[in-house]
Amino acid sequence: MPALLNINDKDFDAKLARLTHRQSENLSDISGDVANIIADVRRDGDKALYYFTQKFDGFTLNDDNLRVSQSEIDDALNKVSDDQLSALKMAANRIAAYHERQRPDDALWVDDDGVTLGWRWGAVDAVGIYVPGGKASYPSSVLMNAIPAKVAGVPRIAMVVPTPNNVMNPLVLAAAHISGVSEIFRIGGAHAVAALAYGTKNITAVDKIVGPGNAFVAEAKRQIFGRVGIDTIAGPSEILVVSDDKNNPSWIAADLLSQSEHDPDAQSIFITDNGDYANHVCRAIEEQLNGHSRADIARTAWENNGSVIIVNKLDEAPQIINKIAPEHLELAVDNPESLMENIRHAGAIFMGRHSPEAIGDYIAGPNHVLPTSGVARFASGLSTLDFMKRTSIIGCNAESLANIGPAADILAQGEGLESHGRSISIRLEQLNESPK
Amino acid sequence: MPALLNINDKDFDAKLARLTHRQSENLSDISGDVANIIADVRRDGDKALYYFTQKFDGFTLNDDNLRVSQSEIDDALNKVSDDQLSALKMAANRIAAYHERQRPDDALWVDDDGVTLGWRWGAVDAVGIYVPGGKASYPSSVLMNAIPAKVAGVPRIAMVVPTPNNVMNPLVLAAAHISGVSEIFRIGGAHAVAALAYGTKNITAVDKIVGPGNAFVAEAKRQIFGRVGIDTIAGPSEILVVSDDKNNPSWIAADLLSQSEHDPDAQSIFITDNGDYANHVCRAIEEQLNGHSRADIARTAWENNGSVIIVNKLDEAPQIINKIAPEHLELAVDNPESLMENIRHAGAIFMGRHSPEAIGDYIAGPNHVLPTSGVARFASGLSTLDFMKRTSIIGCNAESLANIGPAADILAQGEGLESHGRSISIRLEQLNESPK
Numbered sequence: 036m037p038a039l040l041n042i043n044d045k046d047f048d049a050k051l052a053r054l055t056h057r058q059s060e061n062l063s064d065i066s067g068d069v070a071n072i073i074a075d076v077r078r079d080g081d082k083a084l085y086y087f088t089q090k091f092d093g094f095t096l097n098d099d100n101l102r103v104s105q106s107e108i109d110d111a112l113n114k115v116s117d118d119q120l121s122a123l124k125m126a127a128n129r130i131a132a133y134h135e136r137q138r139p140d141d142a143l144w145v146d147d148d149g150v151t152l153g154w155r156w157g158a159v160d161a162v163g164i165y166v167p168g169g170k171a172s173y174p175s176s177v178l179m180n181a182i183p184a185k186v187a188g189v190p191r192i193a194m195v196v197p198t199p200n201n202v203m204n205p206l207v208l209a210a211a212h213i214s215g216v217s218e219i220f221r222i223g224g225a226h227a228v229a230a231l232a233y234g235t236k237n238i239t240a241v242d243k244i245v246g247p248g249n250a251f252v253a254e255a256k257r258q259i260f261g262r263v264g265i266d267t268i269a270g271p272s273e274i275l276v277v278s279d280d281k282n283n284p285s286w287i288a289a290d291l292l293s294q295s296e297h298d299p300d301a302q303s304i305f306i307t308d309n310g311d312y313a314n315h316v317c318r319a320i321e322e323q324l325n326g327h328s329r330a331d332i333a334r335t336a337w338e339n340n341g342s343v344i345i346v347n348k349l350d351e352a353p354q355i356i357n358k359i360a361p362e363h364l365e366l367a368v369d370n371p372e373s374l375m376e377n378i379r380h381a382g383a384i385f386m387g388r389h390s391p392e393a394i395g396d397y398i399a400g401p402n403h404v405l406p407t408s409g410v411a412r413f414a415s416g417l418s419t420l421d422f423m424k425r426t427s428i429i430g431c432n433a434e435s436l437a438n439i440g441p442a443a444d445i446l447a448q449g450e451g452l453e454s455h456g457r458s459i460s461i462r463l464e465q466l467n468e469s470p471k
Numbered sequence: 472m473p474a475l476l477n478i479n480d481k482d483f484d485a486k487l488a489r490l491t492h493r494q495s496e497n498l499s500d501i502s503g504d505v506a507n508i509i510a511d512v513r514r515d516g517d518k519a520l521y522y523f524t525q526k527f528d529g530f531t532l533n534d535d536n537l538r539v540s541q542s543e544i545d546d547a548l549n550k551v552s553d554d555q556l557s558a559l560k561m562a563a564n565r566i567a568a569y570h571e572r573q574r575p576d577d578a579l580w581v582d583d584d585g586v587t588l589g590w591r592w593g594a595v596d597a598v599g600i601y602v603p604g605g606k607a608s609y610p611s612s613v614l615m616n617a618i619p620a621k622v623a624g625v626p627r628i629a630m631v632v633p634t635p636n637n638v639m640n641p642l643v644l645a646a647a648h649i650s651g652v653s654e655i656f657r658i659g660g661a662h663a664v665a666a667l668a669y670g671t672k673n674i675t676a677v678d679k680i681v682g683p684g685n686a687f688v689a690e691a692k693r694q695i696f697g698r699v700g701i702d703t704i705a706g707p708s709e710i711l712v713v714s715d716d717k718n719n720p721s722w723i724a725a726d727l728l729s730q731s732e733h734d735p736d737a738q739s740i741f742i743t744d745n746g747d748y749a750n751h752v753c754r755a756i757e758e759q760l761n762g763h764s765r766a767d768i769a770r771t772a773w774e775n776n777g778s779v780i781i782v783n784k785l786d787e788a789p790q791i792i793n794k795i796a797p798e799h800l801e802l803a804v805d806n807p808e809s810l811m812e813n814i815r816h817a818g819a820i821f822m823g824r825h826s827p828e829a830i831g832d833y834i835a836g837p838n839h840v841l842p843t844s845g846v847a848r849f850a851s852g853l854s855t856l857d858f859m860k861r862t863s864i865i866g867c868n869a870e871s872l873a874n875i876g877p878a879a880d881i882l883a884q885g886e887g888l889e890s891h892g893r894s895i896s897i898r899l900e901q902l903n904e905s906p907k
Contacts, residue, residue, distance in 0.1 A: 119885055122878035129875070133588060136580075142572060151822065152569060152836055157815050159849045173886050206885050242849040257693075261704060264849035268697060289897050292890035328889045371866070378862075379593050386587065386866035391894035394867060397879040400588055401863035413595045413678040413700035415861035425851035426814075427837035430807070430822035431830060439565070442558035443833040449555055449642050450609050453764045454728035458827035461725055 037341030042351055054342055055359050055409055069225045069254040076229035081237050087226040094201040101237050103219040111208035126398045127178055127213045133400030134186040137419035148438040151430035156423045158188035163231035165246035166207060168197030168223050174210035175396060179403045180246045181214035187422035192216045193241055197223020225255035232259035266417060270408035271300035274392055275361035277352045279368050280312035282388055288319035290365055293393050295336035296329045302340040306352050313343050353377035360411040363392045380411045433466050473777030478787055490778055491795050491845055505661045505690040512665035517673050523662040530637040537673050539655040547644035562834045563614055563649045569836030570622040573855035585871035589864040594624035598858060599667035601682035602643060604633030604659050610646035611832060615839045616682045617650035623858035628652045629677055633659020661691035668695035702853060706844035707736035710828055711797035713788045715804050716748035718824055724755035726801055729829050731772035732765045738776040742788050749779050789813035796847040799828045816847045869902050
């Protein structure tokens, strides 16, 4: 049974706090194993990759088949149906269009003191994209990680994907092709992350690694962070649906299950102002779980982590939402804008009755890599900015240095940093000696 | 002796590679100690803070003096000279003005398929600022970390600063006051980071922690990352100065020493096209080291990590700079813009002969928290954006869902995610049953 909460419960806040699973500290008991794998890759290079691939993925890898060939990509494109290919292309175009709007502007101005100030954005040189293998090998994930990098102007995008028993998912290869991925390597796990971070003979190191993976991949990303950049470490997927009693209960049931079916740890929370309606939705969930292709996963997630929260009025929802800071938030009501005004923390908001979260996973355009586990309190979804970096620009001439330099000299002296002060005062002295 | 490289050396690339110290993996041998300290704070709360303060800072802390009082802040303001106070205020105003320009815009549009798309930025609710104690307790650091948070609209800024033997730096308190810091706690070390991340009875948890610290602080930030946000872990400071032979050698010497004096691990690199001029600069460095208040630190850093690189023409500098991705880059030449065009990776660029790096540390306006150790390849300096987060907005109506939904359904089926597909198809079915 999912947890049932009512905002009028005496212990509501305590119950709500138990619902919200914040990420805890990062130390994990696999960190030693992962450190050893990384050390092996640094020492043995490609040979280590071949060893671990034999061990974990059960096939023989070598210099000739490490990289997926163009003919394999062509084969994959032939295996994908026309419907699938055009759906992928439509998704790619919409994702590119949204992320184009995120490209930041450069700036350069001269301020009142005559100082030239500004910044310039540039793309990262090389990005690595981790794509999980097997059943969790999602083509949509390839689009969502690669396209923003492409839009940012990243010249080289290297993808790694484990292929257990050397079986590839043609949709994943098609998505990589459509997204403009430059290189695809048939490896996964912590060793693939290490290869991207440190490089081997056959794989040139990248500057940033993004994409979801299992616990070993997440720990490897944590360990190589600093050497290269990484995206946020993702937790289980979450959805919070706010609905009045005017939606078809089956719609809301499908929305809640669309997270539950991801992962036994996924969390679906439902807020409504009508207890009878909540019962209808719960019954619709039971109906949809009957014969569901992922019934076990979805039922486990819904019963262990699901929750129904009854409020007196939907106006009470935002205060609850802000405590949870959900990854996905659906506002399935007539006037979602008025609720949104009071919502401070959410990864993505789906507005109105016809915006199921799944459109955001695939086709809407915004990124589906979003902050989980309450991380929306301080972080954003993946964006074009994650593949760019900003250089500050500062320019003084003799006059503007004379305007702002003396104050800097005072502060440098206050910090006991002699040469900091001298680098300014020595220029000001010369200026004073030879006035223009 | 600093390393002397000439771009015409046969082994130049190998020598250059040895110069660039990239951050390596994060596992450190203090991670167990830090994990224990964090666990103690989570279990014992304020009592653990008082215990560690007695142990490390040598004075007795309790519920009454944990937080710095308003009268202590007033006292500090009285101790600071008028010159220092107005220098701090000038710096604060310039930093605020620069960071105001970084405030991002919200966006909302309806695309050709009728889908409402956009994003909304919001501030983090509460930020913790770590300020090192003792000699490295820099007021400029307080300004650079607190003001962008204030500009972002963060309502609560909590600062922690260790005060060995209960001695405070009045300039640090003054800077905190000027920056709009809400609360100041007299603690430091890994336990202070743990208190900010998890909260105690007397310290409410924050959502993001920024600011430099020693190895224990850095490791604690790594470990609580995910629970709360953190800034990039900073390495030793670096400067790369490009100069032709027309600058007063003493100017360039002071600029190079302004990094060397920070830390024995700091790195100063000098690129010029004239070997004789390089000798003049090195001689000026020796002269300025004579009687320098931080001679030991500066000399150690310059001799162990310093480097002079001679090129044939300054046009060859950008390719070298891009390999190093320096934190600070000075282009002390007549036409710095033409060099800048080819520079892809640098934290901040100081343009021309009258832009010593120290003006960026204090007064220019851009943030002095910048990516070190080559991290400028993939990361930016601290900015207003680091204290804000973006929520994606997605809104379909019945018509636009009919336009983009079918493709999403196809992709969901391709990924075997039944409820994802159903959440879309079930809405489209109802639409087909009752056409408008």
